[in-house]
Amino acid sequence: MTGEVRAEKTIRTVSRRGRRAAIALVAPAVLIVAGVYAYPAITTVAYSLSDIDLSPRFRIVRFAGLDNFINQLGSGKFWEATWITLYFGLMLCLVTVVVSFGIALLLNKTFLGRGLLRVTVLLPWAVPPVASGVLWVQMFHAEFGFLNGLIRAFGGAGDIIWLGRQTIALHSVLIAEVWRWIPFATIFLLAGLQIVPRTVKEAAAIDGAGSWRTLRHVTLPLMLPVVIPVTIFLFVWAMKVFDTIFVLTRGGPSRATTTLNFLVYRQGFEQFDFGSAAATAYLLSVLTVLAIAGLGWMLVRARRLAGA
Amino acid sequence: MIATAPGRALRRAATYVGAAVVLIVMAFPLYGIILTSTQTERDIRSADVAFVPTYITTEHYTRIFSASSGVPVAESMVNSLVVAITTAVVTVAIAVPAAYALNRMRVPGRRLILGGFAAIYVLPTLLFVMPLFITVVQLGLYDTYVGLVLPYVAFTLPFMVWIMGSFVRAIPISVEEMALIDGAGLPQLIFRIVLPLLRPGIFAGLLLGFVLAWVEFLTPLLFTSNLSMLTVTLGLFRSTMDIEIGQLAAATVMTALPVILITAFFQRNITEVITAGVER
Incomplete structure (x- = not known):
C-alpha cells in the first residue's frame, strides 16, 4: 500500500522531465x-x-470458420484430455498445498537442523x-528403480509398473510434479x-484453544489470503506442465x-495440424482463465473475511 | 490445554521425526540419481538396489566428457553457457530501464503494460510457439544462437520486469528527489544514483535469467535439431535414448549442478524475493 502511494508521488516528480524519456525506456521491453x-x-x-498445410511449406489453405473449434469440442480425445487436465491440476494444487503447509508449519518452529531442512x-x-524428469524415470523404473527397490527392502513385492499402467502413470507424473513444486509452495x-x-x-x-484448534480456527483462516495465491500459481503451472510429461x-x-x-504439442508438432493445435490452445486458455477467475473471486472473499 | 512436561517432550520428538521424514523424502530422489551416477552399470541394473554404496566410480563422468561420447555433453554445456549468459545480460539490460520507468515515471498505459506482462504467464507457451516456429524458420534462425536467445529473452522478460520493479520500489524515494533538486538530469539520475543502488537486484536478475535459460527445454526442442547447437537440457533428453543408465545419471547431475549451486548459495535471497511477493 505505502509503496503504491510513494510510487505515485515520484511519478509526479519525474514526470515533468519527460514522458518521452519514459516511453523510450519502456519501448524495447514492450x-x-x-x-x-x-x-x-x-x-x-x-x-x-x-x-x-505444412508441406512442402507453410500455407493457409482456406478460411475454415469455427470448424477447428467445433471439431475439438466434438472430439472424445479433447474431452478426455480436458478431464485429465482438470483432475491433474486440482490434485497438484491440493496435494502440494497440504504437504507444503505441513512442512511450512514444521519450518516455523525452532529446532536443531532447521537450516539444513530449509535448504x-x-x-x-x-x-x-x-x-x-530423468531422475524420476530412474525412481520409477519397474525393474531396478529405487521405488520398487525400496518396497522390496521393506518386504513388499515391488513390481509396480509406475509408468506403464494408465491410472498409475498419471499419478506418477503427479508425484514428480508435486516434488518439484513443494519448495515454492513451502517458502511462500x-x-x-x-x-x-x-x-x-x-x-x-x-483462551484455552489447543494447538489443533488454534490451527483450525486461527491460523488457517488468517492464511487463506496466502493459500489462494499459491493455489492460483500452482494451477497455472499445472495447466502448462510439459517437460515432465514429455520425459516421463x-x-x-x-x-x-x-x-x-x-x-x-501432439497436434501441432507430432501431427503438424496447426489449426487444431491453435484451437485447443485457445480452449485451454479459456479453461485456465475461468479457473483463475473462480480462485480470484475466492481470494477477494477470503481477504474480506480476514479483514485485510 | 496447558502443555505438560511430558507433552512438550513428545511434541519435540514429533517435530524431529517429522523433520527427518521430510528431509529423507525430499532429498531421496536427488540422492538416488547421484548414487546411480557413481555405480557401475552392472550394479545399477541389479534388482536389489544398494541404497548405501560400498564404492564410488567416476567412470560415467569421464565417459560423458570423452570425445567418443554419443551425446556431446561438454559441447552442450558450452552452448548452454553462451546462450544463458547472453540471455541473462540482454534480459536484465532491457528489463531494468523498463522496470524503472514503469515504477517511477509516468508511462502511458502503465497499468495495461504491467497487467499484460502478468497475464502472459497464464496462457500456455505453446500458444505463442507455433507462429514463432514459422517465423524462426522463415528468417533462417533455426539452429542458431539468435534463434534461441530471442525467444529466451522474450519468455523471461515480463517476469524480469516484475522482479526488477520490486527492487526499484525498494529504493528510497528521497534519494532520487534529492538528486533531482540538485539539478541532476535523467541520465545522471539513472547512472549515478539508481543503477548503483540497484546492484543487488541486477545481480539477482542476472542469476535468475541465467537459470531460466539454462533449464529451458521447449524452445531448443522445437527450434534446433543440429547436434552442434545442442543445449544441456536437450542433450540430457537425447541421452535418454542411450542404453547406459550410469552415463544418463551423470549427465543429469552435470545439468542440475550449476543451478543447484546457485540456489544453495543464494537461498536466502530467493526466499527474500518470494517473501516480498507475499507481503505485497
Missing part, C-alpha cells in the same frame, strides 16, 4: 514482448480459424525440469505464517497422461 507474444497470439487466432526442501526447485506459505501475528496465537492459547511418459500409455497442453 516491443519485444509484443513481437514474441502479441503477434503470435493474434496469428494463432488466424491459425485456429484456418485449414493449414533441502528448496533443492528440488533447483533441478531443471528435464533433469527432474512459510512467509505467510511468519506474518500471522504471534500475539493472535498466544491469545487463542490463553510422452503423454502415454495410450493417452493417459495427455493433458490439454500436451495435446496441443
Whole structure:
C-alpha cells in the first residue's frame, strides 16, 4: 500500500522531465514482448480459424470458420484430455498445498537442523525440469528403480509398473510434479505464517484453544489470503506442465497422461495440424482463465473475511 | 490445554521425526540419481538396489566428457553457457530501464503494460510457439544462437520486469528527489544514483535469467535439431535414448549442478524475493 502511494508521488516528480524519456525506456521491453507474444497470439487466432498445410511449406489453405473449434469440442480425445487436465491440476494444487503447509508449519518452529531442512526442501526447485524428469524415470523404473527397490527392502513385492499402467502413470507424473513444486509452495506459505501475528496465537492459547484448534480456527483462516495465491500459481503451472510429461511418459500409455497442453504439442508438432493445435490452445486458455477467475473471486472473499 | 512436561517432550520428538521424514523424502530422489551416477552399470541394473554404496566410480563422468561420447555433453554445456549468459545480460539490460520507468515515471498505459506482462504467464507457451516456429524458420534462425536467445529473452522478460520493479520500489524515494533538486538530469539520475543502488537486484536478475535459460527445454526442442547447437537440457533428453543408465545419471547431475549451486548459495535471497511477493 505505502509503496503504491510513494510510487505515485515520484511519478509526479519525474514526470515533468519527460514522458518521452519514459516511453523510450519502456519501448524495447514492450516491443519485444509484443513481437514474441502479441503477434503470435493474434496469428494463432488466424491459425485456429484456418485449414493449414505444412508441406512442402507453410500455407493457409482456406478460411475454415469455427470448424477447428467445433471439431475439438466434438472430439472424445479433447474431452478426455480436458478431464485429465482438470483432475491433474486440482490434485497438484491440493496435494502440494497440504504437504507444503505441513512442512511450512514444521519450518516455523525452532529446532536443531532447521537450516539444513530449509535448504533441502528448496533443492528440488533447483533441478531443471528435464533433469527432474530423468531422475524420476530412474525412481520409477519397474525393474531396478529405487521405488520398487525400496518396497522390496521393506518386504513388499515391488513390481509396480509406475509408468506403464494408465491410472498409475498419471499419478506418477503427479508425484514428480508435486516434488518439484513443494519448495515454492513451502517458502511462500512459510512467509505467510511468519506474518500471522504471534500475539493472535498466544491469545487463542490463553483462551484455552489447543494447538489443533488454534490451527483450525486461527491460523488457517488468517492464511487463506496466502493459500489462494499459491493455489492460483500452482494451477497455472499445472495447466502448462510439459517437460515432465514429455520425459516421463510422452503423454502415454495410450493417452493417459495427455493433458490439454500436451495435446496441443501432439497436434501441432507430432501431427503438424496447426489449426487444431491453435484451437485447443485457445480452449485451454479459456479453461485456465475461468479457473483463475473462480480462485480470484475466492481470494477477494477470503481477504474480506480476514479483514485485510 | 496447558502443555505438560511430558507433552512438550513428545511434541519435540514429533517435530524431529517429522523433520527427518521430510528431509529423507525430499532429498531421496536427488540422492538416488547421484548414487546411480557413481555405480557401475552392472550394479545399477541389479534388482536389489544398494541404497548405501560400498564404492564410488567416476567412470560415467569421464565417459560423458570423452570425445567418443554419443551425446556431446561438454559441447552442450558450452552452448548452454553462451546462450544463458547472453540471455541473462540482454534480459536484465532491457528489463531494468523498463522496470524503472514503469515504477517511477509516468508511462502511458502503465497499468495495461504491467497487467499484460502478468497475464502472459497464464496462457500456455505453446500458444505463442507455433507462429514463432514459422517465423524462426522463415528468417533462417533455426539452429542458431539468435534463434534461441530471442525467444529466451522474450519468455523471461515480463517476469524480469516484475522482479526488477520490486527492487526499484525498494529504493528510497528521497534519494532520487534529492538528486533531482540538485539539478541532476535523467541520465545522471539513472547512472549515478539508481543503477548503483540497484546492484543487488541486477545481480539477482542476472542469476535468475541465467537459470531460466539454462533449464529451458521447449524452445531448443522445437527450434534446433543440429547436434552442434545442442543445449544441456536437450542433450540430457537425447541421452535418454542411450542404453547406459550410469552415463544418463551423470549427465543429469552435470545439468542440475550449476543451478543447484546457485540456489544453495543464494537461498536466502530467493526466499527474500518470494517473501516480498507475499507481503505485497
